[in-house]
Structures are given as structure tokens and as C-alpha cells.
């Protein structure tokens with residue numbers, strides 16, 4: 144059976160003249176052990192909620208996964224394998240979720256697949272805790288991942304495997320393809336870790352080394368791993384990269400090059416596989432076919448779920464809605480009311496606090512919100528009064544009595560058990576781990592994860608944010624302390640280029656709201672868009688309220704906040720000030736100063752440039768009329784704003800400084816006077 148996987152991998156890579164044959168050939172027996180003997184899945188219904196999840200963390204071995212999906216009966220015909228790595232095929236170079244049925248996550252950036260798997264295993268555990276009832280284990284599956292030396296060398300694997308141990312994710316089973324080879328050759332000189340001891344130290348159960356080419360031995364190890372009641376398991380499988388190829392096996396050359404026609408012929412001989420390229424004998428197909436068995440398991444689960452629906456109708460319908468990604472709350476009505484209230488109160492608050500205020504309302508009624516922070520809970524303000532801190536006991540059970548930080552959270556922990564709780568996770572100081580685990584949680588379904596850190600440290604998690612956007616995942620990043628306005632912590636903590644650089648990620652909505660109302664809208668937008676990733680950039684410092692008329696205008700991402708008449712002038716604007724977040728108040732002050740000397744300006748608030756860019760041209764031209772010069776104001780690099788046709792940017796193109804914010808703002812030119820003078824200088828140039 145395993146040789147069918149080897150043959151498909153070497154043939155497809157050869158046909159594409161590109162790809163990685165070595166890892167699929169090396170892991171073929173491990174794959175046979177898992178997929179034939181253990182994996183619970185239904186090829187005819189790839190989205191069955193209670194399927195086991197399989198994550199190929201070493202995504203360059205994509206042909207292994209495509210071979211498995213094809214052979215076991217997914218809708219992935221042979222011609223797709225023959226089209227490996229070609230435009231618009233369902234077999235892209237690395238596995239991509241949403242393109243190939245049965246692919247659970249997009250992998251390729253090493254280390255993040257195993258992180259996604261940790262997120263999936265966490266989601267399973269939490270859903271089981273929330274929805275399972277006596278006799279009704281409707282959520283009960285494993286998460287398996289294959290990973291190689293590369294994943295284990297990547298630092299993110301440390302962050303997430305450490306968490307998986309602390310969380311006792313006993314249904315997470317990782318199979319390590321221990322072939323001792325990476326691209327540069329034998330790994331010994333650069334990867335001499337004692338991996339077994341490393342994982343034991345995390346609190347994992349470690350099995351093996353087993354002979355990774357003995358499918359029976361691997362299968363037995365998986366069976367033992369499935370019995371674990373309180374720890375995740377790492378199974379170390381000793382393998383040969385390119386197994387079966389007489390001249391390439393156990394060499395780095397097997398990693399990422401086609402074997403070549405001659406070597407393929409030799410390999411067919413060595414494997415005793417005498418079939419034409421892409422030809423799989425019917426008998427082999429029959430052995431691999433998992434459709435009937437999958438349908439039986441699926442059928443059993445459906446019967447169980449039907450009985451569950453009778454016994455616990457509310458829970459059952461809530462589970463179905465959660466897995467579909469429907470919100471538990473009608474956010475539209477709630478946002479309208481909250482927006483009206485915040486406009487009426489017009490209170491100055493830090494936008495991080497405005498975010499917490501919004502979350503207080505959401506988390507009370509939305510158990511799907513799975514919050515967290517990378518050890519900055521009190522600064523990011525991600526935990527609300529109704530959210531207990533997520534804790535597990537030594538047996539891996541979710542602790543109902545929480546050791547939450549505040550007593551309100553402790554009280555509510557018990558209250559919320561029945562109805563479902565929105566939890567808050569202490570991820571520890573692990574930004575990248577948090578972001579990539581959140582991706583796994585979102586991929587599993589049932590939750591909308593959000594997590595906080597300082598904006599500057601978004602750089603640590605950046606590739607996971609990019610992956611979320613690529614996968615179109617509803618994940619919300621709460622980035623506080625978004626500028627030099629944070630003050631004394633200095634340039635290591637003060638974001639300068641982060642806002643602009645996050646805005647470069649395609650598909651990521653970056654919000655930098657200016658007050659309570661805009662923050663509400665930002666959260667509403669993030670939660671209501673099931674296929675978008677969002678980052679909320681929030682201030683540490685208090686911001687004034689900016690009066691505005693409608694929520695709908697904010698939802699456009701950029702809108703006219705103030706016309707000259709609001710500053711007491713009857714004339715039309717001669718210039719536009721574009722500002723975001725904490726600089727909107729500054730722009731309004733500059734507008735007032737300019738009005739005093741008879742210069743009429745318009746202030747445009749631009750909380751989310753991506754959403755603004757998606758508006759029709761006619762709207763954008765109305766907000767930013769072509770004939771008016773524009774001055775952008777943002778405490779970050781100026782580069783980003785030139786694309787909006789700015790004539791000048793009041794920005795920061797150096798690092799910040801360590802000093803109180805009250806000293807830094809004037810030092811860097813963030814005063815109403817300097818903004819007003821910049822507008823005057825622009826007008827003189829245009830005169």
C-alpha cells in the first residue's frame with residue numbers, strides 16, 4: 144500500500160519537474176499506519192465536524208497528502224495529481240485549505256502546521272467540555288500531525304508544544320519523521336537536540352524511536368498514543384528520506400528534486416512496483432478505499448447526534464450553528480444601540496479600553512469568543528469580567544473553578560458552565576505561538592479566537608497573521624500600545640512601521656479606531672466577516688471622543704468626520720486632513736486652529752484603509768475630492784500615505800525615544816500647531 148504513495152509522489156514530482164519526493168517516500172509507511180488503521184474520516188463528507196484532523200506540518204511533502212486523499216476516495220481524481228503544481232489545479236505546491244477537499248490547513252512555512260494542530264486539539268477539548276453530555280460524546284476526535292526536522296528546528300514549535308504539554312492535550316498525536324536530513328544535508332551539525340528529552344520536558348508522552356518503515360510498529364505506537372489520558376504524544380519514527388530510491392535514499396538530494404527518469408526506473412525495480420506512471424492497480428485502490436468505512440462511522444455519529452438533538456435540542460442546535468460559524472448574537476442590533484450610547488456619552492477613553500468595553504458586551508453572550516493574550520492581559524485588556532481564565536487539571540480536564548485574575552471572573556465561571564463560557568487564555572510570552580494556535584482554532588471551527596499583544600510584537604507573529612489572511616480565517620488580533628504615545632518604554636516598544644507593514648498583507652483588515660464608537664465598529668466588522676482576518680490597533684493613552692453621525696459611515700473604513708462648518712466656517716474646504724486612531728483628535732484640533740485664521744479644512748477619519756479601498760470609486764472621490772490637497776497625520780512611517788495622494792505627511796520615519804508621551808508628541812511634531820503649519824505650507828505650494 145505504501146508503495147502506491149511512493150510511486151504517485153515520484154511520478155507527480157517528475158511530471159511537474161518540481162517538488163519534493165523524498166519526504167513522501169520516507170513517510171509512506173507512517174501514513175499507511177495512520178490512515179489505514181486509525182484515522183477517522185469520511186472522504187465523501189470532508190467537513191464532518193467529528194472527523195479526526197490530520198495536519199501535514201512538513202507541507203513540502205504535499206504529494207503524500209494528495210496521494211492519500213486520492214487513494215482513500217476524496218474528490219481528487221488522478222488527473223489532479225497529474226496536474227501537480229500547475230495553475231488552478233487542486234494540487235498546489237504546498238497544501239492549501241479550501242482548494243483540496245480533505246486538506247485541513249495550509250502548510251509550508253515550517254513549524255506552523257504543528258501549531259495549527261495544537262489549536263485544533265485545543266478547540267476539540269473545549270467543545271467536548273461544552274457540548275458533550277452523559278452518553279453523548281458528540282465531540283470526540285483526535286488531531287494527528289506529521290512533522291519533520293524543519294518543524295522541530297523552528298522556534299514556534301517550542302512555543303506551541305510547550306503549551307500543548309501545559310494544557311494536557313492528550314488527543315494530540317505527532318509523528319516525527321526522524322530522517323536526519325534537511326536541505327543542507329545531514330542535520331547533526333546544526334540540529335543536535337535530544338528531541339525525546341525535549342518533549343518529555345514539555346510534559347509529553349514520547350514513544351519510540353520506532354522503525355518508521357514498519358507500518359505495524361507505527362500503528363501499535365499510534366494505538367498506545369490514543370490511550371493517553373493526560374498528555375500529548377510524540378512518536379519518533381526513524382525513516383530514510385527517499386526510501387526505495389537506490390541512489391537518492393538517505394541523501395539531501397532526495398529532498399527537493401525530481402528523481403529523474405532513470406532513477407525512477409531503478410526505484411520501481413527496487414520497490415517491486417511494476418506499473419506505468421500514475422497507474423494504480425485496482426486491488427491497491429480497494430485496500431486504500433476508506434469511503435464505506437467512513438460512511439459507516441459518519442452514519443453512527445449522525446445517529447448519535449440525532450439522539451443528542453432529541454435529548455438536548457438547544458445544545459445541538461447551538462453546536463451546529465457554532466460549527467457553521469454563525470454568531471450567537473445579533474450583532475447588528477447590538478452595535479446600533481451601543482454606537483448610539485457611545486455617541487451620547489462622548490467619553491474620552493483609551494481605545495484599548497474601548498475595546499474592552501465592547502468585549503464586555505460580546506463575551507457575555509458569545510461563548511464562541513476565545514480570547515487571550517501573550518502575557519499582557521492587563522495591558523491589552525482582552526479579559527472581561529465574564530471570562531474565566533482557561534485552566535486544565537492534571538488529567539487534562541477543563542477546570543470549572545477557575546483561578547481567574549479577578550473575582551468577578553471567578554464568580555461567573557460557575558454561572559457560565561451550563562450556557563457555555565467565553566474563555567480567556569494566558570498564552571504566556573508566545574506571540575507567534577498564540578497567533579498560529581489561533582489559526583488552528585479557527586480552522587477547527589466552533590470558535591472565533593482573538594489574542595492580544597503590543598503592536599510592535601506583531602512582528603513576532605507576522606507570518607501566522609499572513610497565513611490567517613491567506614486562509615481567510617476569522618481571527619482577531621488585538622494590538623495595543625500602538626505608537627510613541629505609549630511613552631517611557633521607549634523605541635523597543637514604540638511602533639513606527641508596524642501599522643503600514645500590516646496594511647501590506649493582502650486580505651488583512653487593519654483597524655486603527657479613534658474612539659469608543661469607531662472601536663465598536665471595528666470589532667463588529669471583525670466578528671461579522673467570517674472570511675476575513677482583522678487586526679485592531681489600539682492606543683494605550685486616552686483619546687478624546689470625535690462626534691460623528693452614523694455607524695454606517697465608519698463602516699466604510701474612511702469617511703468625512705468634520706467639515707469646515709463644524710469648525711465655524713461657512714466656506715468650502717481648501718484642504719483635507721486624513722488621520723487615523725489617536726491622530727484624529729489632533730487633526731480636529733488643527734482644523735480648529737486653521738479655522739481661526741480663516742482656512743477651511745475637512746477632516747477625514749480613516750480607521751481602516753482596506754475597507755475604504757473596497758468602496759466604490761465614486762464614494763472615495765467624494766471623501767477625498769481630486770482637487771483638494773491632502774495632508775495625512777499618523778504616528779508611523781510616512782511611506783504608506785503617499786498612495787492617497789498626500790502632499791505632506793506628518794509621520795515618524797525614525798525610531799521613537801524613551802520619554803513621557805507628553806514630551807515625545809511635540810518632539811515628533813504631533814501638535815495641532817505643527818499639523819496646521821504643515822497644511823499652510825502645502826497650501827502655499829499649491830497657490
Ligand SMILES: Cc1ncc(C[n+]2csc(CCOP(=O)(O)OP(=O)(O)O)c2C)c(N)n1
Nearest residue numbers: 166251252253291292293294324325326398
Ligand atoms: C519557515 C520555513 N523556512 C524554510 C523553509 C524552506 N524549507 C522547506 S523544507 C526545508 C527543510 C526541512 O527539513 P525536514 O523537515 O527535515 O524535511 P525533509 O528534508 O526530511 O524533507 C526547508 C528549509 C520553509 N518551508 N519554511
